[in-house]
Amino acid sequence: MSDGGLKAVFLAQRPMLLRLLVARLGNRDDAEDALQDMWLRIDQLAEQPIAQPAAFLYRVAANLATDRRIAAGRRGARDAGWVEVQPRAEDVPDAERTLVARSEWQAVEDAIGEMPERMATALRMFRIEERPQRAIAEHLGISVSGVEKLLQRAYRKIQERLESVGGDSADAHRLDSERGSDRAG
Structure with missing residues (x-):
């Protein structure tokens, strides 16, 4: 299937992909961002044949959701670590x-x-x-x-x-x- 065909399948499956991503990520805004990332990745695929384009898109969506959850966890841990080492307001003289x-x-x-x-x-x-x-x-x-x-x-x-x-x-x-x-x- 050509790049144009994969985009057509993406557009047809977009509502279902959005529901999958909302369920995995927990909110619509993150799901919309993930869909945008998917669109850009599809754009990068050069004329590679894909036997089952819908299954491929769902796998890409699942992988993106997993990557985003991992990144959010790391970001949260990093931010929490940063907050722990910052001086409290009463420690800083006015x-x-x-x-x-x-x-x-x-x-x-x-x-x-x-x-x-x-x-x-x-x-x-x-x-x-x-x-x-x-x-x-x-x-x-x-x-x-x-x-x-x-x-x-x-x-x-x-x-x-x-x-x-x-x-x-x-x-x-x-x-x-x-x-x-x-x-x-």
């Missing part, structure tokens, strides 16, 4: 929190910049480098008690700076509670 955090960070940087060198060094070594107070004392040539006092004064200066820029009282409370835990180390 503009106001970002501005407040920048302002507070600048206040902390300014406070550290105004500290005496030994105080700033002790604070950086303890908070950033996470060195124990004993190692800081050895490095600065002072006692552990002296390191504790430097850290207390550094925290106080940071707290005062945060309060002066309208910092959150929760930050001040956190600094107070950290001051108490600084003695261990």
Whole structure:
């Protein structure tokens, strides 16, 4: 059967092919898209003889429906995987929190910049480098008690700076509670 003959059989069988595809795919829009794909495939067939054109068209329709269901499943799994790795809305800071955090960070940087060198060094070594107070004392040539006092004064200066820029009282409370835990180390 020629290409033109296959198209004629397709046009004659189109309502039944559409019903088959709707049943397999679950909705009319996807079935119409599959029929369009079938028409394009038929267009690509070059003068190949087909003994049973109606059976051939139903097999093509069934295969297209299967391919589309598999692709939809993969697409759904991929999209679900993408959604799972995206941050939740509450995990992303809003503009106001970002501005407040920048302002507070600048206040902390300014406070550290105004500290005496030994105080700033002790604070950086303890908070950033996470060195124990004993190692800081050895490095600065002072006692552990002296390191504790430097850290207390550094925290106080940071707290005062945060309060002066309208910092959150929760930050001040956190600094107070950290001051108490600084003695261990």
